[in-house]
Structures are given as C-alpha cells and as structure tokens.
Amino acid sequence: MVANGIKPNEASITAVARLAAAKGDGDYAFDLVKNMGAYNELPRLRTYDPVLFCFCDKLEADKAYEVELHMESMGVSLEEMEFAALLKVSAGTGNEEKAYGYLQKLRKTVRCVRDETAKIIEDWFQNFECNGLELDVRLVKEAVTRNGGGWHGLGWIGKGRWVVRRGNVDMGGKCFCCGEQLACIDIDDTETETFAGSVAGLAMEREVKAYFKQLDAVVKELYSQRGNWPLIIFHNKRVRALLENPSHRKLIQEWIQKEVLYTTPHGSNDDWYWLYAAVKLRCLLVTNDEMRDHIFELLGSNFFLRWKERHQVRYTFLKGNLKLQMPGPFSVVIQESDKGAWHVPISGDGNEDSTQGWLCITRPSACGALGEDAVSMETSENGHGVCNGSKLLSPCKQKCIAGCNNEPESQDSDNKPATMAGKRKERSPSPS
Numbered sequence: 001m002v003a004n005g006i007k008p009n010e011a012s013i014t015a016v017a018r019l020a021a022a023k024g025d026g027d028y029a030f031d032l033v034k035n036m037g038a039y040n041e042l043p044r045l046r047t048y049d050p051v052l053f054c055f056c057d058k059l060e061a062d063k064a065y066e067v068e069l070h071m072e073s074m075g076v077s078l079e080e081m082e083f084a085a086l087l088k089v090s091a092g093t094g095n096e097e098k099a100y101g102y103l104q105k106l107r108k109t110v111r112c113v114r115d116e117t118a119k120i121i122e123d124w125f126q127n128f129e130c131n132g133l134e135l136d137v138r139l140v141k142e143a144v145t146r147n148g149g150g151w152h153g154l155g156w157i158g159k160g161r162w163v164v165r166r167g168n169v170d171m172g173g174k175c176f177c178c179g180e181q182l183a184c185i186d187i188d189d190t191e192t193e194t195f196a197g198s199v200a201g202l203a204m205e206r207e208v209k210a211y212f213k214q215l216d217a218v219v220k221e222l223y224s225q226r227g228n229w230p231l232i233i234f235h236n237k238r239v240r241a242l243l244e245n246p247s248h249r250k251l252i253q254e255w256i257q258k259e260v261l262y263t264t265p266h267g268s269n270d271d272w273y274w275l276y277a278a279v280k281l282r283c284l285l286v287t288n289d290e291m292r293d294h295i296f297e298l299l300g301s302n303f304f305l306r307w308k309e310r311h312q313v314r315y316t317f318l319k320g321n322l323k324l325q326m327p328g329p330f331s332v333v334i335q336e337s338d339k340g341a342w343h344v345p346i347s348g349d350g351n352e353d354s355t356q357g358w359l360c361i362t363r364p365s366a367c368g369a370l371g372e373d374a375v376s377m378e379t380s381e382n383g384h385g386v387c388n389g390s391k392l393l394s395p396c397k398q399k400c401i402a403g404c405n406n407e408p409e410s411q412d413s414d415n416k417p418a419t420m421a422g423k424r425k426e427r428s429p430s431p432s
C-alpha cells in the first residue's frame, strides 16, 4: 500500500493488524499500531484488539501489558473484553498481583460481567491458592469506607483454597451462598470532592413552583422516619412571596423557627445549592426530578448517575398518602468485601423476570479473620436506617434533603444544613 503511494488509514492498518495477528505475528501487528502516527492516524480500541488478544492467547503476558500501557498513553480506554483477556493471561501465567489489578479494573469498568468473563474469573479463583496479605482489620474497613463501599483495593485477603459458587442474592442483598450482605456502593471520597467542586463551579437559573401541601407532607414524613428535620432550600424571593401569602405564611414561619429553611441569595440558582449540599454532605436528596437537565450532564454522567443511584429518594402521593422510595439496599456491581470475598453479578439473558445471577467467591479463612467486628461499622446508606447486613459499609451517614418535583426546595438536616434540592429536597439524619 505504502509502496503504491497510498496513505494507510486507521481502517486499513487495523485490517492488516488483524491479518498479522491471525497468523500469530503479534509483534508485527503491534509495530503497525505503534507507527501509525507517521501517517497522522490515531489508533482506536479495534486497532489494538488484534494485537492484545494475540499476545494474551499466546500467554505473552509482558507484551500484552505493554499493549495496555500503549493504549493508556494514547487515551484509548479498555473495556470488558480487553480486561478479561488481560485477567486470563495473568491467571495463565500465575501473576497474582496483575490478576488482582485486572479484577479491580474490571470492577471499575462494568457492572455485570458476560458469562465468558465470569468463567475466566471462576477459573482464576479455582486454581489460585496463594496466601493473602495479613491486613489490619481496621485498615481494610477504613479503605472500604474511603472508597465509597464495595471494595478496598489492598490485595488478596485470607489463606487456602477459594470456594467458588454460582447463586443468587435475596431482595435485601444477602448472598444465598455465603450469607454475606452485599454493599451499597457510592462514589468515593475523591470523586465526591471533585463532584461537589464541579457543582460549585457551575451556575444555573431555574424557575420553581411550590406545592406546599406536598412539601409539608414530605418534610413531616422524613422527620417521623428519621427524627431529624430535612433541610429545605428556597430562593429568597420565593420565601418573601410565601410569607406574604396568608395560606403559606404559617408553614414558612414554622420552618424558619425550626431553622430548617435555607434561602438562596438574589441572582443565584437554588438548584446548585441543594445539589452541592447533598453531594458535599453526602445526604439523601428527596426529589422526583430525574435531573436530566443539560446542566446536570455537564457534571459528567459517570459520577452523576452513580451518585444519583445511591442518594436520590423519590416519592409518590397515592390517594393522598405519601410513599417514599428509598435507594435500593445494595448495588448490583462487582464487589470486594472487607473480608476478602468477591461477588460478581453476571449479565442476564435479557429477560427481566430472570433472577440476577452472581458469582460468590469466598475463602473460609478470610472470613474468619476479618468477620468478627464487621457489624460495628455499618451505617445505613439508604437513609433507611435499616442496615441489616454486616457489609453495608456506607461512607456516608446519610442525611436527607427533600425536593418536590419542580417545586420549592426543601432540605433537612440533623443539626446543620445538609442538602439542598433544586426543586425541593430533604435531607434525613444519619441513623448512626
């Protein structure tokens, strides 16, 4: 091609790399990819795949790791299949540290794994017997909390053979195989700070209407469930208008008297106040607003969707009766417990009725070593105050902020203001 004066492009280089890899010549394929900058072409994931899979299949682990480094340097993100291949080659060459690292990378990349990936993980644990680290129980727990729950990242824990099973978990997140309680997983400390910072850095204007009766009901229900008032956030203009309205004045005065009402200054957008408070203080946010506004997209879907899953409380009024819908009791994602156990959800067959399948991977010695005081660390992440299992390590003692759909905002706080709702939010006290 080059000899004929034709400039290769990404597609043609990828095609040639595939041919070379199919013949087992990964080195040649890798050289092609590494040199494509000479043609001002940028490699994509598909450009790297033939090389990476070729090295992995031939158990040329170091070369495969080199490909991964090159991908990172070019800003190409690996996905499930690539990490699964790297995990497999690390398992095949007995590299425990790398296998641990790729399991962690897989955890960060996907929620449920494909069946092929589940088999690779099963094979690794069934054949892997190396003794884990002697870790301080408290350090492990602190790491789990710092990370937002669901993983510690410190290394393999425990001794002896792993027990690998396939099974299910109950509605509350308790594993039928080993009895462990699966965790609610939040964004980690650093992500929380970054997220709060990006909220603080943006501004927006939005009109809100007040539905006072509903807001009042939500606030009172939160108080009765949690014993703390939610933080209610309103724009100051709105508060002034409400105070002038005889039918609303009493309620507003009551909130002011209880010090649960926070007013945002003139010219500012209340949405940012409640969102910032909810993120920064790690509260629950009560709102039916799905926050699909484009400004929320600016915050980055990665953080935001994960945060919303763990912090948003929705509500309905059915025939006048309030019903709060709390975040689920556990997260369907790959989890590494503070006892060293792993739980891996497996992608279903697309049938909504079929039960979520899980890989349950435990080591008896690991559980025995760390299990004793696991319970003392629990906090409720859902704001339910109902934390049953020993693994609900929620980083947040959650408080609640309530928001009425597109209405006034309310927040609540235990003792200090906790959150804000763009519409209306509430914040509930921490159970602990």
Ligand SMILES: [Zn+2]
Residues within 6 Å of the ligand: 175, 176, 177, 178, 179, 180, 343, 360, 361, 362
């Ligand atoms: Zn289990």
